[in-house]
Amino acid sequence: MNQVVLQLIYITKFFWWETGYWCSMDIQHDRAGYYICWGCLVWVPSVYTSQSFYLVNHPVTIGPLATAANLILGTLSVW
Numbered sequence: 001m002n003q004v005v006l007q008l009i010y011i012t013k014f015f016w017w018e019t020g021y022w023c024s025m026d027i028q029h030d031r032a033g034y035y036i037c038w039g040c041l042v043w044v045p046s047v048y049t050s051q052s053f054y055l056v057n058h059p060v061t062i063g064p065l066a067t068a069a070n071l072i073l074g075t076l077s078v079w
Contacts, residue, residue, distance in 0.1 A: 002067060003051055006074040013078055 014021070021027060030036055062070070 002070050002074065003055060005071060006078065007048065007052075009075055010078050 027036070
């Protein structure tokens, strides 16, 4: 569940700051180049879902304190 919540926070942050990403140097310089298109179409979907696929087959149960710490540290990392 932590993984899903942290991914939701990350995706929400992306769409919240989407206009800022369009002003970043890699987008301004490369525009729709090979690496940006390949990253969006191949890298991001495969890498961002690999943890979830692993955890479906290998569930891990952690206590409430570890869950809270994981969510807090993960949210701070995204921020």
